[in-house]
Every structure is written in C-alpha cells, then in structure tokens.
Amino acid sequence: xxxxxxxxxxxxxxxxxxxxxxxxxxxxxxxxxxxxxxxxxxxxxxxxxxxxxxxxxxxxxxxxxxxxxxxxxxxxxxxxxxxxxxxxxxxxxxxxxxxxxxxxxxxxxxxxxxxxxxxxxxxxxxxxxxxxxxxxxxxxxxxxxxxxxxxxxxxxxxxxxxxxxxxxxxxxxxxxxxxxxxxxxxxxxxxxxxxxxxxxxxxxxxxxxxxxxxxxxxxxxxxxxxxxxxxxxxxxxxxxxxxxxxxxxxxxxxxxxxxxxxxxxxxxxxxxxxxxxxxxxxxxxxxxxxxxxxxxxxxxxxxxxxxxxxxxxxxxxxxxxxxxxxxxxxxxxxxxxxxxxxxxxxxxxxxxxxxxxxxxxxxxxxxxxxxxxxxxxxxxxxxxxxxxxxxxxxxxxxxxxxxxxxxxxxxxxxxxxxxxxxxxxxxxxxxxxxxxxxxxxxxxxxxxxxxxxxxx
Ligand SMILES: Cc1ncc(COP(=O)(O)O)c(C=O)c1O
Numbered sequence: 001x002x003x004x005x006x007x008x009x010x011x012x013x014x015x016x017x018x019x020x021x022x023x024x025x026x027x028x029x030x031x032x033x034x035x036x037x038x039x040x041x042x043x044x045x046x047x048x049x050x051x052x053x054x055x056x057x058x059x060x061x062x063x064x065x066x067x068x069x070x071x072x073x074x075x076x077x078x079x080x081x082x083x084x085x086x087x088x089x090x091x092x093x094x095x096x097x098x099x100x101x102x103x104x105x106x107x108x109x110x111x112x113x114x115x116x117x118x119x120x121x122x123x124x125x126x127x128x129x130x131x132x133x134x135x136x137x138x139x140x141x142x143x144x145x146x147x148x149x150x151x152x153x154x155x156x157x158x159x160x161x162x163x164x165x166x167x168x169x170x171x172x173x174x175x176x177x178x179x180x181x182x183x184x185x186x187x188x189x190x191x192x193x194x195x196x197x198x199x200x201x202x203x204x205x206x207x208x209x210x211x212x213x214x215x216x217x218x219x220x221x222x223x224x225x226x227x228x229x230x231x232x233x234x235x236x237x238x239x240x241x242x243x244x245x246x247x248x249x250x251x252x253x254x255x256x257x258x259x260x261x262x263x264x265x266x267x268x269x270x271x272x273x274x275x276x277x278x279x280x281x282x283x284x285x286x287x288x289x290x291x292x293x294x295x296x297x298x299x300x301x302x303x304x305x306x307x308x309x310x311x312x313x314x315x316x317x318x319x320x321x322x323x324x325x326x327x328x329x330x331x332x333x334x335x336x337x338x339x340x341x342x343x344x345x346x347x348x349x350x351x352x353x354x355x356x357x358x359x360x361x362x363x364x365x366x367x368x369x370x371x372x373x374x375x376x377x378x379x380x381x382x383x384x385x386x387x388x389x390x391x392x393x394x395x396x397x398x399x400x401x402x403x404x405x406x407x408x409x410x411x412x413x414x415x416x417x418x419x420x421x422x423x424x425x426x427x428x429x430x431x432x433x434x435x436x437x438x439x440x441x442x443x444x445x446x447x448x449x450x451x452x453x454x455x456x
C-alpha cells in the first residue's frame with residue numbers, strides 16, 4: 001500500500017501496538033471500513049479477517065443488532081456516572097451476563113476492557129482475603145507466555161518476556177509457573193506434560209506458603225505462546241490444587257469467552273468452574289469498549305455491610321458499566337444465545353481444524369491446537385528437529401497481508417479465530433488463502449536461505 005506524506009507524518013506522531021514504526025512504514029496498512037468477515041483498506045482492497053479483529057468481532061463486523069442496540073441506547077442515555085448510581089440497562093446486563101456464566105458466578109462488575117477486568121479481579125481477590133480473616137494472602141501465580149493486559153498488575157502477571165521486561169521492576173508478589181507445553185522436551189506423553197505442569201503449580205504454592213497465595217490467574221486457552229491448549233485433566237487438577245490451598249482460580253477469558261471454544265465460556269467447555277472469570281474483547285463485538293469481572297456470588301458477601309464497616313470493593317472507573325457498553329453487551333450475548341453460535345463454533349471449529357491439519361503436508365507444522373473456532377498452528381523447521389521457524393512466520397505475516405488475509409502471527413505460530421457466524425464456505429476461502437500464503441512464505445524463506453549460503 002502506498003501512503004501520502006500526510007499519513008506518513010501522522011504515523012510518526014503515534015505508534016502501532018507492539019510494532020516498530022519504521023517497519024510499519026515499509027508495509028503500512030490503513031483500514032477504511034469493515035463488514036462481516038472483511039475489511040477494506042483506503043485503496044479499496046479487501047482483506048479476509050481471519051482473527052475477528054483481534055478475537056473481538058465474534059459476530060462479524062457491523063452486526064446490525066449490535067449497532068441498533070448502540071444507536072437506540074445512545075438516543076436514550078449515553079452515560080450515567082458510576083459514582084452516583086447505576087443505569088437500569090447496566091442492571092439488565094448484569095443479570096444477562098450472570099445468567100450465562102457457569103456455576104454460581106453471578107457477581108458481575110462491568111469494565112471497559114480486558115486489562116481493567118484482570119486488574120480488578122486481582123484487587124478483588126486481595127480485598128476478599130483481607131475481609132475474610134486471611135490478610136496474608138496477596139500473591140498471584142500466573143504462567144510464562146500468558147498475557148493479562150498492559151496495566152500494572154496485569155503486566156506483572158503476564159509472562160511475555162521482552163514485552164514485560166522493558167517495564168521492570170514490576171510490583172512484588174507475582175510468581176510464574178510454566179504452561180504444559182514447556183515440558184514437551186522432557187516427556188513424550190502430552191498428558192504427562194499436563195500432569196507435571198499442574199503438580200508444579202502445587203509445589204510453588206507450598207513453597208511460597210499457601211497462607212500468602214491469593215490466586216492463580218490463567219488463560220484456559222493461552223493465545224501468546226501459540227494457542228496453548230492444556231488437557232481437561234490439567235484444569236481438573238489445578239481446580240483441586242486451588243481448593244486444597246484456598247487459592248482463587250481466576251480464568252482470564254478475555255479471548256476465550258463468548259462462544260469461541262464451543263460454549264459461552266471455556267470454563268463450560270472444560271467442565272471446570274473457576275472462582276472468577278475476566279472477560280472483554282468478544283463481549284463488545286468491537287462496537288463499544290466493554291469487559292467484566294464475574295465472581296462467585298458468595299464472595300460478594302464479604303463486601304456487603306454497613307456504612308461503618310466500609311466493606312465495599314474499593315474500586316471504580318469512570319466508564320465502567322456505562323449504558324452504551326451494557327446495551328452492546330446485551331445484544332452480543334442475546335445473539336449468541338438465540339442463534340446458538342457457541343454450538344456452531346464447535347461444529348465449524350472441527351471443520352476448521354481438519355482444514356488446518358492439511359497444512360501438515362508442507363512438513364513445517366508441528367501441531368494444530370485450540371478449541372472450537374479458536375485455533376493455532378505451530379511452525380517448525382522440520383518435524384524431526386521440531387526447531388521453531390520464526391523466519392517462516394515473519395514471511396507469512398507479510399505475505400498474508402499482501403494476499404489479503406489478516407492473521408495473528410508471532411512468529412513461530414499463527415492463530416485464527418474467524419467470527420462465530422463464519423460458514424463452511426467462508427472457512428474454505430480463509431484456509432485456501434492461508435495455504436497459498438504459507439506456500440509462498442516457504443518459497444520465500446527457502447530462496448533466501450539458499451542465496452545466503454551463496455547459492456546451491
Ligand atoms: C488474554 C488477555 N487478557 C487480557 C487482555 C487485555 O485486554 P485489553 O487489551 O482489552 O485491555 C488481553 C488483550 O489482548 C488478552 O489477550
């Protein structure tokens with residue numbers, strides 16, 4: 001894409017997330033509009049959105065029911081100050097979200113995105129323990145490769161290497177364990193990797209002193225690190241471990257929530273109910289910023305008392321739970337429930353996985369992972385050495401944009417998560433494009449490797 005001097009100057013006055021501006025200016029991408037499963041750039045070129053924005057546009061861009069809900073609410077009331085009261089539609093939203101959450105997760109606090117939700121969940125857990133006679137429980141354990149947001153505690157809980165080390169030192173009280181895939185080189189059996197990873201969590205809790213550990217924060221399917229997909233047994237084990245040591249199990253479902261794994265929440269797909277769920281992204285369909293923390297109903301009792309007791313959750317954000325966000329969230333949940341889009345994601349997800357499995361023919365795919373419509377492909381130099389193949393991913397990312405498909409590539413794996421409404425024909429179109437791009441990327445890196453060896 002060619003850009004004019006004004007746009008180029010403006011791009012130097014801002015930054016694109018996690019990207020070098022100089023690099024972006026070599027291959028700029030400026031979107032102009034979006035509809036359904038596609039974007040169009042300022043030159044009118046069409047792109048297949050294989051990742052729902054970024055795990056966000058779960059009903060497809062510009063979904064009419066969601067847009068109408070926003071318009072209708074904007075005409076009635078766009079803002080109600082959360083410091084003075086609450087809007088009636090926000091109460092409706094609390095009922096709606098609590099109604100689709102698993103178990104007795106009914107205590108809902110809406111926010112404006114994922115980071116606010118994970119940040120709040122950790123504060124909530126700490127205050128909960130202070131008010132229930134266990135004030136020493138303050139530490140959080142999370143996982144290497146996990147990402148929980150860009151704010152203070154969310155970043156401290158993230159395990160994303162250079163993305164977080166730039167801002168160190170982080171606040172104290174944050175510890176990490178490895179996700180199961182880290183142990184693949186030590187165990188030939190995937191189930192055993194999972195068992196070992198779960199047992200390692202218990203070891204850390206015990207050695208830290210359970211009386212100091214407040215929570216374990218985990219993405220059920222971990223995006224960063226390559227759609228890390230532990231076994232159901234892993235989750236059953238960590239649930240038992242958290243129960244044994246009175247540690248809050250907090251699921252970060254910012255990506256996995258709202259149908260993608262084949263149920264409204266991954267917790268339901270896995271059959272394990274956490275103490276708190278954090279959500280965001282898909283709940284908005286990209287129409288208005290929204291996130292939420294959903295906690296066990298009985299935890300709320302610890303925050304209920306007289307004015308003198310002053311037990312309320314000492315937390316708030318100006319835009320949290322605003323009426324526009326609530327209206328959008330209601331429309332998104334309503335559409336998923338009424339059109340059974342979670343079940344559709346399960347069905348289409350199986351088809352998507354079978355299409356991605358075919359990429360193994362190229363000899364550079366180690367695994368296709370994920371649940372439902374949320375899938376990832378791990379790229380390796382060859383399937384004997386299993387060495388990661390970042391050069392291939394880097395070439396794939398560039399070629400995919402050139403060929404008109406938007407993926408999440410990082411750089412030895414790529415993820416896809418098309419909207420829940422994607423048809424089999426849409427998935428075929430997307431997978432054909434991906435295959436074409438992978439073949440071209442492979443040619444490009446192999447040609448480069450040969451020429452850097454002086455030609456062979
Ligand atoms: C798993 C997970 N948690 C939390 C966040 C933070 O959400 P937000 O960017 O809406 O603050 C993200 C964002 O990518 C995420 O992927």
